[in-house]
Amino acid sequence: MRYRQLTTGSLALGVVLLIDVLRVWLPGIITIFGQAASTPAELMGAFALGWFVLAMAAPALVRRVGSRRVAGTAAVLLAVARLALTSAPGGRPQLWLATAGLLAGLVWLVGVAGGTDRPVPGLALGLAVNAAVHALLDTYDLVWRGGWAAWLLSAVAVVLFLLGTALPTALPAALPTAPPGPGGARSWLLAGPVLLLTGMVALAPALAETGMSYLVAGGDVARSPLFGLAPVPVAVAGFLLAALAGPTRRWGRPLGPAALLVGVVLFALDRGDLLVAAILLTAVGLGACLALTDAPGRADAVAAETAETGAADAVETGAAGVGTGAGAGSEAGDGGAAGVDGTRRTAARRGYAVAAGMLLFVLGAVGYYSAYDLGYPNAAVPVVVAGVVAAVALAARPSGKRRPGPLPPLRTAGAVAALALLAPLFADEVAVASNREGPPERLRVVAYNIRMGFGLDGRFDLAGLSAAIDRQRPDVVLLSEVDRGWLLNGGHDTLDLLSDRLGMPYVFGPAADPVWGDAVLSRWPVTDLRSRSLPSLGAPTGAQALAVTLDLGDGVRCAVVSTHLQPPPDAGPVAQARAVADFATGYAAGRPLVVAGDLNTEPGDEAFAQFTSAGLVDALAVARPLATSPADDPRQQIDHVFVSPGLTASDPVAPRGEASDHLPVAVTLTLPPR
Template identity: 40%
Template sequence: MTPPRSRFAATLAVAAGVWVLGDLVRAWAPSLITIFGQAASTPPELMGAYALGCVAAGALAAFLGRRRATGAARVALAVTLGCRVALQVTDGGQAQLVAASLGVAAGIAWLSLTATSAGDVLVVGVAAGTALGVVTHAALGTWGAVWRNDAWGWTLLAVQVAAVVAAWWLVRDHRSSADRPSAVARRTAWLLMPGLLLAGIVFANAGRASAVAGTAGLVVVAVASVASVGTAALRPRRATAWAAAAALVASAALALLVAVDVEGVPAVSPPFALIAYAAGLPALTHLWAASDHGRPARATTAAFGGLVWVALLFVYYAGYDLGYRADVVVVLAAAVLAVVAATGVPRDSVPTRTRTSATAGAPAVLLAGVGVGAGVAAAVTAWLGPSLTVTALDASASPAASEEQVRVTAYNLRMGYGMDGTFRPDLVAETLLASDVALLSEVDRGWYLNGGQDELAVLERLLDRESVFAPAADPVWGDAVLTALPIEESVGTPLPSHGAVTGAQALSVRALAAGAPTWFVSTHLQPNDGTEGVGPQTEDLAAMLRGRLSDGIPLVLGGDLNTRPGSDAHAMLLDLGLIDALDALGTAGVTSPADRPTARIDHLLVTPGLAVSSPRVGESQASDHLPVSVTLTPNG
């Protein structure tokens, strides 16, 4: 039998590799749409083909290294780790895309080869690596380490490097005994990468959990990730496997399909959706363990599962461009995975693999104590970490307007990614620091394709301000109002799509500005024909605004309206009695694209009772739009 130290070392090696691979995916996926492509302007099938090529390269490398799987896996992991280090020192652009792409390909090759050489500890190791990624991401307040050039980012990278090196050193004694095959079951290898996709989109997504319940959500998903290591090590029975299958599908449906009105804003994930984040990942890892029975995996099996992973990734997110229910795709994928995994447990049989896992032979009381201790540590880390690792900026360095004035900024954030393809919420926060109110578009609160960050929560901590979020495309993508002013009321108004594939809404927040109630409306109109095409949606927005204006309270409308001054849609808003607060800028007021602006499609419109001064278009490259700002003074 393999010595316990060797089993532990092999588990550590798998865990460290999965942790590193997770960070690489966190940079690779958004690099596809911001560097290789240009979001909606690049066909999804083209980006999908590139992504499939990266995974196919990993499969080819695994096939070529199959005869010396252990040694080839170490080489692949070294390349993976080297790419992770390279990402920490790159400054975006093509270097970032190349490092992330090569790292993902190498990581896929490593995981495939490891599935044939360390299958006895693979499931527990993958669960442990996922838990490390979740807990550290939660502790960073979802501002991923791969995007941070501070002490926290470098410290975590050093820990990753140390973990991989230590595992290499210790695992040299790891051998599989004659009575235990070294390869994981083929069924399990097929399900690894699709399962990691489900984890990334929902169950291990700290960003989505944060959007549901703030810091409490971070704590829940962190503790659940630790619990998932235990469920991966449990001995599966048919009953427990089918119970886990039911829990997985129910959790996916609850997290993705259930939405309610919360404090005046519709289509929000309810707080009780935290049940999904508590149950989903433990159910998934138990299903991996349950599937580990049958024919052993080949060197390319997990890589072929990687092709399913990347195909599902783009099928899911293409739904936002093509107009079908993307969330239903994930629930169906969870159902397929659950059934395939649960049917892998023979009747009245316990898979051999679980008898000889990394924890085999340890007293149950000791394991329970370690598990409880790890869970408590994860909870404390997730609870205290965000406030320690995301420090508020010094507001005195950029003072806001006086008590008689209000500085307002409208900014399309592009999910936090700048023209160089990096996630830099600190640069966004610096841009917004001098504003009392920020009307934000394209706010991302946990899309896996964008790295799984709760961008709004990060900005709240950096600016020490309050926000209201309103979903548009789904419960974690939409618009927001971020402000230092006292908020009195918020109302979300869904806008009909009129053929546009991405959803839209108008968020109205009433706050005390210069001592008087003022409506601040944040929206992002969606074109339905590739050019402006926002006329019908502007009519719906105008109908809502008439109701707001009828109460006589001053109003500020801001956001990416996808219309130019002088257009019919722009005139429709001016006909309401609103004033274009940026009109004085003339041709200097162009905002898009940020690196070579040619059009003003970002706007601030105000009621006549607000005097306009200091209109400005910012220069920040932290998005593909430029921010627009104005100072407002109530008349009389």
Template identity: 30%
Template structure:
């Protein structure tokens, strides 16, 4: 048996060729995760721009990808790489040093536009420079870029480097940017007469790449999603993701190395699997980790076939290729828009249609990429899957070596807190979970009810806040999604959670589903304490939904002793909603022990008291205070409680 050496598994020349697209994908995805939250939280929430206007700005930004042919014509093939990838690298470094949400927005807008121009320009450049090796280079670069991006995010506890003001983050960003510049510098310049574009039937299937990117962002590279749906710890979900990327690379390798499998029957089965399984990931439960591997393998196979459709360029220029790539990314944006905007504005399409549509697009592009005739020559270079496996092993080692702070075993203080954390975006519109952690740390509560908690929404920067905060503070955590599996309420506790559960609240004609979360824990009283955390309908002049939601909470409470009900109730103390709470026998901790009006919203200049800690009649509030902080758009409320 022939002995296999490392050189047989990793080809240095191939790795060098993959470096440019892989590193640019990492930087591009990082800037997308700055740009999209900046639109939602800075431009909309802080500045006050409407959702429809935001959509127009976002679509105009993505449409700049159509400029790739013009940039290539003006600067040449290699010059277009310098302009797009080099410009992206420079902007990424600039953004790392920014602490201004406004600057973040404009820098990320320009960076995303350059990233989209690069995608089209690179495909044309690679066809002209690499010939029939161009599809493998594109696919390998995209996959290793996704794998490296997930590795970097997972190593940071799912928080992007952009929001991590440490010297280590700066070093990594500088290294990534330097790698991009080096890769461009060693990139050969193809002949201007070399063919670089394809016909429409080969260019349009490239639109499927945008939907693949969306599925990756929302599901298959989403650590919080996999953890929450499958019920596994977030670090374990990270291991699933990195090995999922190895499966993605393996599927692509199979498609490139075994072109005889490019048959309609095989492709139809793959398309059917994607269309049926991707929209139903919430139903897989504990088997989701296995399905991630299966789906990633299938998507890798599909991606390689889509890329090979344009293996034989027939003309100079870049127009058709640019249209295919940019249409795909516009579809990425459109589907993301359709998923998140209905929480604010009713649209003809529902959120539940997003993943079926994305899966359908990938399936159509896969089937449209098949061609009749003799199979293409096999390309069996194992560099991409080997590198992906190496990154997966490295990710596993990081998990094993990363300590998990154990919750303190101190004596309870009886101090409780409620805090609407605004998805960890501060009043200025910048993502800063460290500021949230510092507010909680300074108050030093035994238990904290959190509202507006994201475990990985794209518009929230895809950070898993439950994992990040629990690890940062050394606390137990339990979470319950309300809007979808990864956005809702959470409870942090320094004491072990004896049991917990959750339930939905009436939607009552609103757009954003609500729910409540409960747990029992020992705070040193004569019996365990029942803690209920909730977040009610937010529109002030629409009391009807809250008047339907509160009776459900009161029915669950059922007059039990040793109970705390707290959260963002979105109602003033003298409104009918809060009168229901008092009539049921609950005691407002602020009315009992607070001083002054206790205003909590908005945090920079509050004029409403809408955040509460309610107690069962057998408990009393010894102290109550509102914490002056703009880490969120709400101020936190803290009370020290004891039995009467």
């Protein structure tokens, strides 16, 4: 194996491990460091930003002790943290373990940058492989899965990464190489922004799955699609081909940045039917921008050729001068010391570039997602980041001499795309139950705020959520705080994963944006899907009401409305409650009606009264008080089920558990006689 291939593979594996750590660390800021929206967004942002600022000291360490020592030590710490996270300890230990892994990963990147002037192949391969594996795992990472298979696969990745890090140092004579040139700073600067945009848009399997569901369903409401992950191998192949094929000729140089900007603008429009186009354009555009920085500038090319010539002369001189006097040795030593110092200065410059790029990553991530707490428009954030990437790429002035890369573009893109292609081929569509036995006499209804899939301990707890729901043997499930691909929450399609586990197809209603909102899962076919936006009233995550009709057979139908009311600061969600009650009763048009969700209001409140004054009945009344929040010490009655008078409620419960920060509520509804 050639030296460049080995270092490229090691860089790619390190990127995969670092992203794995980020998928644990980013949600930990919200679910462990922050608690139930009680921690100020500014404080959480400062916590996140602080570790990336701390990593800015790493280039000085590189200049003092050398890039190989820094990279090697940090690689071991990153590998240990990643392997330890497979145990998913939860709580503060998980947060600090992920934080240690993050800081080690940032320092490792700085160390690797010091000795690598062509990072684009390794960065691109790592990002693409991580996306392909994430899709193959159906967005449910090894870190959260646990079990012997997750440990084994994680251990294999860690061992290969450490071997790839150690071998170039241990076997220098067997691996022909030239010293790194002075270039590469632009490519390293883009590492952070590209990581952000691939995680948010270009190589995000959950976003691709969600985008496909909008195209299948049409309109504003998304349903479970067959082959929902089909765009992923296309995006992966396009990204890798554009990144590894080398920079285009002068007339074609603006095409990649233009595609990137168009793709990100489509994403920023917050339209579900544009997500697939946004993914594909952003993927190809990002790859092309990376390729533009991979070509050496004119000054870099001259300096690199001089460095390679000097290295060859040094080897010949050393061979000829074996056994010469101490005076010659002293001169070589003085010259070597000066060369080492210059090399370390160059390494530090690249280190500062990658550290600054990762700082842009966290600034962009915090800036985008904190908007959902602070309430300012965030659509400009990814567009600005894409603008930075495009500007850096266009500013690169290639020397005209194209250097061959360590990876064949077509074969590499084909191999990784084939890995991603397994995901849609293995995907199953959940079948809807048949109506052959006629309409049921009763429906078991569950309403649950699932907090994006994370339990009180900060673990992504699909098993706990699905068990809490499945124990109630539900016919219909209404979910709040459903996340379908936010990078901040690890990039999972929580709704699709729960749908698969429960064997219940879903309907999704977007609230904050196309991938965050509410959902209905049903064992009966659903028709007449409608989603109504509610008055925001200063609620940053937005609110909506999702209405569906259950087709129970023989002409029997029941209307179901899932919602999550978001009260404005220091007030109740009275206006939203009134809007939901009006929408729901109008939608039902005299049919049996169920309205449920996290309503953020308690019995006796003015917002609660909006539902009863509309003629609806509190289905949980016989079990009052029935507190549902917080899950570990429930004191508030804010999760509710309201029904039309013709439905008879029985067996209402709020079973204890900590798979979310809310408890689910469940009730059996007897349908009116036909």
